[in-house]
Amino acid sequence: MARKEIQTYIWDAKAECMSQDELRKVQSTRLVACVKRMYERVPYYRKKMDEAGIVPEDIKGIDDLPKLPFTDKYDFRDNYPFGTLAVPREDIVRFHASSGTTGRMKVVGYTRADIALWTDCLCRSMARSGVGKGDLVHIAYGYGLFTGGLGPHYACDTLGATAIPVSGGNTPRQIQILREWQPNVILCTPSYMLHLADKMAEMGVGPEELNLKCGIFGAEPWTVEMRNQIEEKVGLRAFDIYGLSEILGPGVGCACAHSDLIHLEADHFIPEVVDPETGKPLPEGELGELVFSSVTKEGTPLLRYNTHDLTRLYYGKCECGRTTPRMEKVTGRADDMLIIRGVNVFPTQIEAVMLTYSQVEPHYIIVIDRVDNLDRMTVKVEMSNAFFSDSVKDIENIERKLAGDIASITGVHARIVLCEPRSLPRSEGKIKRVYDERFK
Ligand code: DLL
Numbered sequence: 461m462a463r464k465e466i467q468t469y470i471w472d473a474k475a476e477c478m479s480q481d482e483l484r485k486v487q488s489t490r491l492v493a494c495v496k497r498m499y500e501r502v503p504y505y506r507k508k509m510d511e512a513g514i515v516p517e518d519i520k521g522i523d524d525l526p527k528l529p530f531t532d533k534y535d536f537r538d539n540y541p542f543g544t545l546a547v548p549r550e551d552i553v554r555f556h557a558s559s560g561t562t563g564r565m566k567v568v569g570y571t572r573a574d575i576a577l578w579t580d581c582l583c584r585s586m587a588r589s590g591v592g593k594g595d596l597v598h599i600a601y602g603y604g605l606f607t608g609g610l611g612p613h614y615a616c617d618t619l620g621a622t623a624i625p626v627s628g629g630n631t632p633r634q635i636q637i638l639r640e641w642q643p644n645v646i647l648c649t650p651s652y653m654l655h656l657a658d659k660m661a662e663m664g665v666g667p668e669e670l671n672l673k674c675g676i677f678g679a680e681p682w683t684v685e686m687r688n689q690i691e692e693k694v695g696l697r698a699f700d701i702y703g704l705s706e707i708l709g710p711g712v713g714c715a716c717a718h719s720d721l722i723h724l725e726a727d728h729f730i731p732e733v734v735d736p737e738t739g740k741p742l743p744e745g746e747l748g749e750l751v752f753s754s755v756t757k758e759g760t761p762l763l764r765y766n767t768h769d770l771t772r773l774y775y776g777k778c779e780c781g782r783t784t785p786r787m788e789k790v791t792g793r794a795d796d797m798l799i800i801r802g803v804n805v806f807p808t809q810i811e812a813v814m815l816t817y818s819q820v821e822p823h824y825i826i827v828i829d830r831v832d833n834l835d836r837m838t839v840k841v842e843m844s845n846a847f848f849s850d851s852v853k854d855i856e857n858i859e860r861k862l863a864g865d866i867a868s869i870t871g872v873h874a875r876i877v878l879c880e881p882r883s884l885p886r887s888e889g890k891i892k893r894v895y896d897e898r899f900k
Pocket of ligand 1: 607677702705709769789793799804
């Protein structure tokens with residue numbers, strides 16, 4: 461089936477179409493200023509630079525970037541909650557946060573200028589997807605500490621579009637709004653879009669009853685096959701939007717109508733792809749971990765932040781006229797974070813809940829699959845010998861309780877299956893706990 465034709469435009473031609481040389485100059489100036497700021501104002505980063513034997517004067521431009529030490533989620537853990545800020549807390553107008561493997565939230569502060577920067581980047585993303593004045597935009601990403609809702613919401617204001625802040629969940633109401641209010645743009649996770657499509661099909665609501673021209677989907681890995689399915693089922697044009705709380709939220713990059721590669725706003729977020737083993741920058745087109753330096757952020761700027769997302773970078777000019785570096789769709793992570801229906805979940809969070817129950821042993825696996833296009837998480841855990849002899853009713857009771865506790869910690873409902881003692885696999889080396897069957 462031919463893909464839906466869509467009219468798109470460039471929001472900021474100066475920023476998005478500059479030559480490689482110009483871009484490198486802009487990046488260099490901003491990098492040098494950011495390094496100085498970080499060294500002067502952020503004790504943890506000053507310490508890292510001191511330990512690496514680097515002073516701000518050593519960084520004269522973009523070619524010196526690899527001299528700088530990396531940052532990582534552990535810097536958020538160790539400096540929780542406000543120790544990563546480069547401005548006084550009073551200059552922060554908003555906090556967002558995402559949960560992390562470290563057990564502590566990664567707290568990110570935005571100054572007024574950071575909110576303006578975020579809005580501008582999202583205007584670039586949304587213009588790239590054809591959103592402009594007069595459009596009616598259904599935002600089904602969660603509003604709150606998660607960045608998915610409020611980011612695009614502010615961009616709608618600047619674009620002159622009308623935001624409908626539906627937020628996540630309540631599928632019948634989402635469908636009611638889609639049918640009755642006739643929004644022409646939707647933003648949510650790709651898996652939720654497929655779920656909405658399936659529910660609509662069950663209700664006999666066809667794409668012709670909707671008015672959607674485009675969807676801007678992200679916050680979790682998704683394939684081109686899934687994009688095709690969404691476009692076919694919903695009759696819209698699907699765009700991939702990428703971002704992470706630590707760097708900005710959504711709007712670090714977004715695909716255009718010409719290819720599946722994601723244009724990165726590299727004048728603000730300098731991308732590198734590095735070898736996961738050695739940390740050495742990799743050449744164009746090689747697969748590695750994505751690293752960003754958010755050189756214009758005021759609240760929580762980061763230098764060489766390792767996202768652990770796996771991708772490749774490309775530098776050629778795109779048919780759309782933009783010259784920004786582009787990255788391949790992110791389909792995996794080098795670390796162990798699971799993204800279930802757009803929510804970050806860590807095996808360690810689940811383990812921590814289970815270990816408070818005497819009825820189970822610390823032998824478990826997590827299986828993730830897709831049912832009706834929605835991610836489903838099943839946790840199989842072994843019962844203790846003593847509990848194993850109890851009645852089926854008691855077993856079901858504990859399964860229910862565990863599911864409730866896990867949902868309240870992670871925000872995701874898990875199916876719990878209590879298994880016989882010693883029935884799950886063991887390992888002499890690293891144990892494989894997660895069986896992700898979604899992308900098979
Ligand atoms: O997911 C921000 C966001 C909201 C992006 C809405 C797009 C749309 P976090 O919760 O901090 O922020 O999670 C960031 O999600 O490091 C990736 O692993 C993954 N991710 C985000 N966008 C994509 C995408 C938001 N388009 C983590 N494709 C990132 C694949 C994505 N993975």
